[in-house]
Amino acid sequence: MKQxxxxxxxxPWPGFPTSKSSSLGSFGDTNCMEQLLVHCANxxxxxxxxxxxxxxxxxNNIAPPDGDSNQxxxxxxxxxLIARAAKNGTCKLLAAMANAHCNLALHTHKFTxxxxxxxxxxxxxxxxxxxxxxxxxxxxxxGYSVIHIVDLSLTHCMQIPTLVDALANRFEVxxxxxxxxxxxxxxxxxxxxxxHEELGSKLINFARSRNVMMEFRVVHSSYADGFSSxxxxxxxxxxxxxxxxxxxxxxxxxxxxxxxxxxxxxxxxNANSNPYNNFEPSSSSLSSSCMSSLRTMFLKxxxxxxxTVVVLVDEDVDLTSxxxxxxxxxxxxxxxxxxxxxxxxxxxxxxxxQWYEADIYWKIENVIAHEGLQRVERLEPKTRWxxxxxxxNFRGISFGEEAASEVRAMLDEHAAGWGLKKEEDDLxxxxxxxxxxxxTAWMPV
Amino acid sequence: MPADLDNSSTASGEASVSSSGNQPPAPPPKSAAGxxxxxxxxxxxxxxxxxxxxSPKTLLATNRFVCEICNKGFQRDQNLQLHRRGxxxxxxxxxxSSKEVKKRVYVCPEPTCVHHDPSRALGDLxxxxxxxxxxxxxxxxxxxKCSKKYAVQSDWKAHSKICGTREYKCDCxxxxxxxxxxxxxxxxxxxxxxxxxxxxxxxxxxxNPGPASPNPNQESDPKVQADSSSPPQAPAASPAAPVVxxxxxxxxxxxxVLPVQGPELTDHPSQIIEDVPAPKPAPIVPPLPTxxxxxxxxxxxxxxxxxxxxxxxxxxxxxxASSNGPGSLQPSQTPVxxxxxxxxxxxxxxxxxxxxxxxxxxxxCLSTSHGSSIFGxxxxxxxxxxxxxxxxxxxxxxxxxxxxxxxxxxxxSLLRGLGIVSSSSPSAQQDNMQWGHRQVEPENAxxxxxxxxxxxxxxxxxxxxxxxxxxxxxxxxxxxxxxxxGMAASASPSGxxxxxxxxxxxxxxxxxxxTSFGGAEFTAKDMGRSS
Numbered sequence: 001m002k003q004x005x006x007x008x009x010x011x012p013w014p015g016f017p018t019s020k021s022s023s024l025g026s027f028g029d030t031n032c033m034e035q036l037l038v039h040c041a042n043x044x045x046x047x048x049x050x051x052x053x054x055x056x057x058x059x060n061n062i063a064p065p066d067g068d069s070n071q072x073x074x075x076x077x078x079x080x081l082i083a084r085a086a087k088n089g090t091c092k093l094l095a096a097m098a099n100a101h102c103n104l105a106l107h108t109h110k111f112t113x114x115x116x117x118x119x120x121x122x123x124x125x126x127x128x129x130x131x132x133x134x135x136x137x138x139x140x141x142x143g144y145s146v147i148h149i150v151d152l153s154l155t156h157c158m159q160i161p162t163l164v165d166a167l168a169n170r171f172e173v174x175x176x177x178x179x180x181x182x183x184x185x186x187x188x189x190x191x192x193x194x195x196h197e198e199l200g201s202k203l204i205n206f207a208r209s210r211n212v213m214m215e216f217r218v219v220h221s222s223y224a225d226g227f228s229s230x231x232x233x234x235x236x237x238x239x240x241x242x243x244x245x246x247x248x249x250x251x252x253x254x255x256x257x258x259x260x261x262x263x264x265x266x267x268x269x270n271a272n273s274n275p276y277n278n279f280e281p282s283s284s285s286l287s288s289s290c291m292s293s294l295r296t297m298f299l300k301x302x303x304x305x306x307x308t309v310v311v312l313v314d315e316d317v318d319l320t321s322x323x324x325x326x327x328x329x330x331x332x333x334x335x336x337x338x339x340x341x342x343x344x345x346x347x348x349x350x351x352x353x354q355w356y357e358a359d360i361y362w363k364i365e366n367v368i369a370h371e372g373l374q375r376v377e378r379l380e381p382k383t384r385w386x387x388x389x390x391x392x393n394f395r396g397i398s399f400g401e402e403a404a405s406e407v408r409a410m411l412d413e414h415a416a417g418w419g420l421k422k423e424e425d426d427l428x429x430x431x432x433x434x435x436x437x438x439x440t441a442w443m444p445v
Numbered sequence: 446m447p448a449d450l451d452n453s454s455t456a457s458g459e460a461s462v463s464s465s466g467n468q469p470p471a472p473p474p475k476s477a478a479g480x481x482x483x484x485x486x487x488x489x490x491x492x493x494x495x496x497x498x499x500s501p502k503t504l505l506a507t508n509r510f511v512c513e514i515c516n517k518g519f520q521r522d523q524n525l526q527l528h529r530r531g532x533x534x535x536x537x538x539x540x541x542s543s544k545e546v547k548k549r550v551y552v553c554p555e556p557t558c559v560h561h562d563p564s565r566a567l568g569d570l571x572x573x574x575x576x577x578x579x580x581x582x583x584x585x586x587x588x589x590k591c592s593k594k595y596a597v598q599s600d601w602k603a604h605s606k607i608c609g610t611r612e613y614k615c616d617c618x619x620x621x622x623x624x625x626x627x628x629x630x631x632x633x634x635x636x637x638x639x640x641x642x643x644x645x646x647x648x649x650x651x652x653n654p655g656p657a658s659p660n661p662n663q664e665s666d667p668k669v670q671a672d673s674s675s676p677p678q679a680p681a682a683s684p685a686a687p688v689v690x691x692x693x694x695x696x697x698x699x700x701x702v703l704p705v706q707g708p709e710l711t712d713h714p715s716q717i718i719e720d721v722p723a724p725k726p727a728p729i730v731p732p733l734p735t736x737x738x739x740x741x742x743x744x745x746x747x748x749x750x751x752x753x754x755x756x757x758x759x760x761x762x763x764x765x766a767s768s769n770g771p772g773s774l775q776p777s778q779t780p781v782x783x784x785x786x787x788x789x790x791x792x793x794x795x796x797x798x799x800x801x802x803x804x805x806x807x808x809x810c811l812s813t814s815h816g817s818s819i820f821g822x823x824x825x826x827x828x829x830x831x832x833x834x835x836x837x838x839x840x841x842x843x844x845x846x847x848x849x850x851x852x853x854x855x856x857x858s859l860l861r862g863l864g865i866v867s868s869s870s871p872s873a874q875q876d877n878m879q880w881g882h883r884q885v886e887p888e889n890a891x892x893x894x895x896x897x898x899x900x901x902x903x904x905x906x907x908x909x910x911x912x913x914x915x916x917x918x919x920x921x922x923x924x925x926x927x928x929x930x931g932m933a934a935s936a937s938p939s940g941x942x943x944x945x946x947x948x949x950x951x952x953x954x955x956x957x958x959x960t961s962f963g964g965a966e967f968t969a970k971d972m973g974r975s976s
Binding site for chain 2: 113114117118120121127130131158160161162164165202203205206208209410413
């Protein structure tokens with residue numbers, strides 16, 4: 001550990017440099033780091049290898065991978081930029097540097113199910129969405145005896161146990177739960193070392209211990225084509241079950257941002273393989289093209305299924321820009337949060353912390369180093385999702401006071417920086433006042 | 446040991462919920478209200494009672510009866526009057542004429558409150574005070590530990606006593622302060638799988654991705670299939686049962702053998718069985734009656750379908766699923782065996798008993814390294830059906846558990862002696878065979894299996910040395926051993942036997958053992974007697 005690490009975290013508020021780590025002078029502050037990263041990105045994009053290398057050298061010295069949270073954040077971006085440069089071949093000399101960094105290269109951890117379960121509890125990052133979504137779902141499915149839950153989540157059903165438990169406690173006669181999960185071939189972290197089938201049998205077993213009958217189904221479907229096969233299956237089911245009074249719950253937990261949106265050019269899904277036949281590639285402006293992206297079409301087809309409730313939880317940041325520098329700034333001013341929070345729940349140097357930060361780095365690299373279909377971390381801010389949902393003929397449902405207080409009670413168990421904000425109908429998780437994750441609930445108009 | 450288990454599962458209310466199996470959760474107590482009237486039923490005062498309405502100020506005034514001499518305040522006028530006596534002041538105690546006492550009821554001063562209406566008045570002053578504070582008052586008592594606030598001091602005091610102690614505890618020993626954390630953990634913890642395997646006599650529903658049968662009762666229930674026509678000798682096998690049942694913990698040693706595979710197997714016994722391509726030769730089946738009898742005490746199961754290899758195997762599987770450990774006794778069929786082992790492996794987690802840390806690595810070695818080389822055909826099958834070991838448990842978790850287990854391990858000597866049999870020294874072969882013969886001598890069913898087994902073991906020469914020399918297996922050996930013996934005794938031509946033995950003990954000469962036991966010709970009845 002170098003001397004610089006002993007300084008306290010330097011970035012409680014982005015944009016307000018408070019760095020006291022002065023061993024490298026003003027370089028240590030986050031504004032400066034961001035500026036350097038931006039310059040570096042520009043240099044790489046403009047093929048200025050010399051400048052790029054100079055900046056990388058500086059960054060390399062002020063942002064050790066084991067430094068404070070801002071240094072680690074910067075280091076993540078640095079590595080991602082190197083990876084980009086090496087990949088593009090724009091700065092051939094950087095390949096060597098990339099190799100030098102390859103020992104730091106991304107090793108996302110394959111979690112055991114128990115590891116993941118405890119991970120989910122370390123921070124409100126996921127639990128916030130779980131708690132809010134469960135409350136909304138519970139309210140929406142009141143009176144249904146069969147509840148079909150489609151869990152579109154990255155967290156491998158970690159939300160389901162609490163939902164099952166809540167349903168079991170809430171209803172005198174527990175409803176039948178049909179759980180459908182998606183097996184997307186693409187693997188975004190966290191990854192699990194357990195098959196869906198094994199996961200399902202655990203869930204069924206657990207549900208039974210709560211006297212809840214559960215059916216578990218895995219649908220192989222890819223977000224790259226807008227979950228077309230999932231939609232197809234749900235459509236068929238809808239024909240069969242809609243009349244029988246089965247509730248259809250679509251739980252989207254940090255998953256929909258993988259569905260390609262308008263800024264991803266050249267995605268022309270062919271008509272044979274997916275239901276969005278009227279897709280036409282178009283400009284990057286949301287308003288003009290919202291009728292045509294897979295993301296839009298997915299929401300439209302969701303709407304056509306007449307779901308009882310759709311819960312949409314995602315990270316509140318815009319990472320869709322086609323401009324590398326825009327994306328870099330945006331990501332840098334969001335992803336400091338996970339690095340900043342980690343000090344509150346995982347000790348320095350712990351293995352879990354390495355896993356956690358490797359997953360953040362996976363995201364950084366995806367946003368910075370990749371382009372096209374490979375760049376899957378296409379997060380959109382809440383406002384844009386709200387617009388999308390409204391365009392798709394959904395109406396927002398307000399989270400009740402009960403949901404808010406449950407979230408607050410949960411946040412009370414975590415570090416003081418976490419907060420809850422009510423924005424109109426929605427709930428927003430905040431860290432030191434900055435939006436982190438939003439939760440919205442919708443039903444067909 | 447069973448007691449320990451019970452304690453752990455009931456220690457937390459939460460845990461016991463899951464252990465309740467199929468029973469519906471206790472219904473809310475409202476139905477009971479009709480039968481007997483609740484104490485202080487709010488809002489149903491005696492119509493004759495005098496209704497008192499106090500202002501909030503009066504209500505909250507703590508010492509509103511003040512002595513004019515010393516300014517001491519009292520909550521009740523009666524107390525003040527008594528106090529006045531000390532000052533030699535005139536005092537007046539209300540005479541209680543038992544007849545004339547008019548019942549008083551109190552209404553809440555808050556106009557919007559339901560208890561503001563005289564018809565919903567509360568029966569005593571303290572009650573209305575607390576109600577008013579709780580519902581309409583400021584919560585000025587704050588818990589230092591959890592920041593929870595209370596309006597009534599006594600509530601705060603009561604909370605302070607238990608704050609932090611109300612934790613959720615999983616059977617695996619992990620503590621949680623929040624219910625959702627506990628629930629998430631619980632759902633995926635192996636402890637639940639084991640528990641349900643114990644609690645349910647029927648196998649869990651088919652975990653296949655296709656729509657699972659929503660009704661577990663539709664699954665074939667071994668007990669239902671059990672036929673009372675099983676031979677009377679069957680009970681002889683029962684000595685084994687106690688061991689298994691009560692010492693399922695002991696079996697846990699096997700968790701060390703296949704620790705990784707543990708969790709899943711119980712979950713899909715049926716599925717795995719279905720995958721068996723070619724059922725082993727029929728002779729396998731006969732052992733079933735004995736075995737099942739041994740397991741499910743009362744359940745003397747006789748599969749009439751014994752001629753059908755696959756059917757019986759599924760029955761086996763279900764048996765295993767329901768009775769955790771002991772299953773190892775019965776099946777001589779390889780796939781079933783793995784199944785069994787997994788089931789055993791699972792049951793381990795919840796139990797406190799377990800092999801000392803050192804044991805685990807060793808047994809792990811045994812199961813893997815020996816397995817492949819010695820198994821022969823059986824080995825192949827085993828590999829096929831048993832998923833490759835996965836790091837289901839983190840190293841820390843393993844260590845932790847090992848530590849717990851080591852601490853709890855007590856019954857060393859006898860068990861260790863048993864353990865010898867499974868040890869891999871050449872001389873052990875002889876002993877083992879002797880043991881096999883001895884077993885043929887009928888043993889009383891009521892004799893605890895552990896003892897029964899132990900005796901022959903001690904008598905055989907050379908065993909002691911072996912016993913001493915095999916610390917590997919540690920205290921838990923009974924069951925393990927048992928497994929080995931059981932398999933050996935029921936030796937069928939199938940490679941399963943050898944697989945079992947090797948995986949447990951390592952060096953046994955399979956061929957010899959098999960022949961000495963008479964191989965497949967051994968009938969179930971014989972087995973029943975012998976074991």
